[in-house]
Amino acid sequence: MGHATHEVSILIIRSSSQMPRKSLLQRFPVPKNLGVSPGSRIVQGRTWPAPATATRVRTFDIYRYDPATGDNPRIDSFEVDLDDCGPMVLDVLIWIKNKVDSTLTFRRSCREGVCGSCAMNIDGTNWLACTRFVAETRQRATIYPLNNMRILKDLVPDLTHVFAQYALIEPWLKTKTPAPSRERRQSPAQRSEVDGYWECILCFCCTSGCPSHWWNADRFLGPAVLLQAWRWLVDSRDEARGERLDELEDPFRLYRCHTILNCTRTCPKGLNPGKAIGGIKKMLLERRS
Amino acid sequence: MTAAANRPAAAERSAGPLSPHLQIYRPQLTSVLSFAHRLSGVALGLYSVLLVAWLIAAAAGSAPFSSMQTVMRSPAGQLLLLAGIFCFFLHLCGGIRHLFWDAGYGFDLTAIYASGWVVVVASVTLTAIAWFAGSVM
Numbered sequence: 205m206g207h208a209t210h211e212v213s214i215l216i217i218r219s220s221s222q223m224p225r226k227s228l229l230q231r232f233p234v235p236k237n238l239g240v241s242p243g244s245r246i247v248q249g250r251t252w253p254a255p256a257t258a259t260r261v262r263t264f265d266i267y268r269y270d271p272a273t274g275d276n277p278r279i280d281s282f283e284v285d286l287d288d289c290g291p292m293v294l295d296v297l298i299w300i301k302n303k304v305d306s307t308l309t310f311r312r313s314c315r316e317g318v319c320g321s322c323a324m325n326i327d328g329t330n331w332l333a334c335t336r337f338v339a340e341t342r343q344r345a346t347i348y349p350l351n352n353m354r355i356l357k358d359l360v361p362d363l364t365h366v367f368a369q370y371a372l373i374e375p376w377l378k379t380k381t382p383a384p385s386r387e388r389r390q391s392p393a394q395r396s397e398v399d400g401y402w403e404c405i406l407c408f409c410c411t412s413g414c415p416s417h418w419w420n421a422d423r424f425l426g427p428a429v430l431l432q433a434w435r436w437l438v439d440s441r442d443e444a445r446g447e448r449l450d451e452l453e454d455p456f457r458l459y460r461c462h463t464i465l466n467c468t469r470t471c472p473k474g475l476n477p478g479k480a481i482g483g484i485k486k487m488l489l490e491r492r493s
Numbered sequence: 494m495t496a497a498a499n500r501p502a503a504a505e506r507s508a509g510p511l512s513p514h515l516q517i518y519r520p521q522l523t524s525v526l527s528f529a530h531r532l533s534g535v536a537l538g539l540y541s542v543l544l545v546a547w548l549i550a551a552a553a554g555s556a557p558f559s560s561m562q563t564v565m566r567s568p569a570g571q572l573l574l575l576a577g578i579f580c581f582f583l584h585l586c587g588g589i590r591h592l593f594w595d596a597g598y599g600f601d602l603t604a605i606y607a608s609g610w611v612v613v614v615a616s617v618t619l620t621a622i623a624w625f626a627g628s629v630m
Contacts, residue, residue: 216606217522229520236516244510269510277510325512328519351514361512415524418514463594464527465605466518479600486597 220471249278252304258285267348269355294333309358320407324359330409332472350412366408369425373433378444394440401435403473410467410477416460424460427467427477434480522609530587533580540577578623582616
């Protein structure tokens with residue numbers, strides 16, 4: 205894993221963990237405040253200098269928002285002593301919180317990529333702060349919260365809406381037949397159908413990196429939720445496939461997916477939401493014919 | 494429901510700023526080609542109006558047609574034509590790539606990137622061939 209994440213590629217990206225060797229553009233050539241409401245506009249914040257004893261300094265530009273003041277969000281620049289700090293981006297955030305500004309707010313829990321709490325936008329793409337090496341970030345790295353979310357504080361987005369979308373697909377086993385005396389059994393082949401989908405940790409890196417979800421977050425379910433929908437559609441024990449497909453067959457809920465595939469490019473677990481959504485579309489087509 | 498009651502009211506929570514998306518997200522082959530596909534589709538819609546204008550000019554007689562030809566032979570007209578041909582081939586190649594996805598193929602990340610670059614190279618090459626063929630005919 206450690207070796208693989210350091211791989212860089214010029215043209216062909218083979219794994220979502222790979223960083224591009226060169227990016228022609230670091231962001232789209234649009235005005236910084238294109239379509240941004242006045243209250244969401246980002247202003248320049250302050251610089252927090254490195255300690256005088258620092259030996260290897262790197263600057264991180266971090267999105268800040270304090271609901272107590274209600275001021276516009278700002279970008280604070282933190283000079284971090286990498287020799288005093290762990291190797292991951294999450295270590296940088298914890299270092300800042302412990303040693304520089306204790307008000308810096310972010311979610312974190314497992315620090316090993318299984319809980320999905322520390323999903324954020326690092327250098328322009330979404331990833332987990334705990335599994336992104338500082339060595340892979342730019343010389344002047346940027347850290348924003350997940351995109352297109354209402355921000356509660358600093359790097360903490362309000363996930364109420366995306367979890368409501370998750371609840372909409374009713375992510376639990378639904379059966380009509382009487383419960384057997386023991387568990388509902390699956391063959392290894394049937395079980396393998398959910399491989400690559402059950403591993404989703406609901407970090408919402410993909411959903412918040414999806415342009416279609418940026419434009420239609422209110423009605424388009426987004427890649428994370430649709431991947432979960434697929435996970436239940438292909439579960440051999442589930443007996444509600446028809447009803448599930450009925451709920452998904454909608455111009456907005458499902459078909460706002462235009463196969464952009466930013467989701468598959470960004471998934472920090474290396475899953476393939478794009479393929480899952482393609483599977484749902486194909487299943488709906490097969491049902492109709 | 495008690496958990497929900499402990500959280501701040503929905504109105505209060507939604508008062509926070511919206512985090513930036515298009516403004517800061519890194520352009521990648523995935524999103525750039527998708528945007529290009531849709532924009533070239535819109536452009537082709539406009540080009541079809543130009544094509545109809547061209548045909549009307551041809552039907553209206555030699556004088557309107559020759560003035561239309563003068564416009565299209567000017568440097569700006571030639572640039573417009575070149576861009577139109579490129580839009581056509583980009584949209585065609587991108588459309589074929591979408592057909593593969595619709596059939597369930599090409600979703601692995603390696604295939605996504607390989608087919609993406611094939612679309613870029615093929616549309617540039619086909620534009621060059623079409624331009625060359627048009628200039629010698």
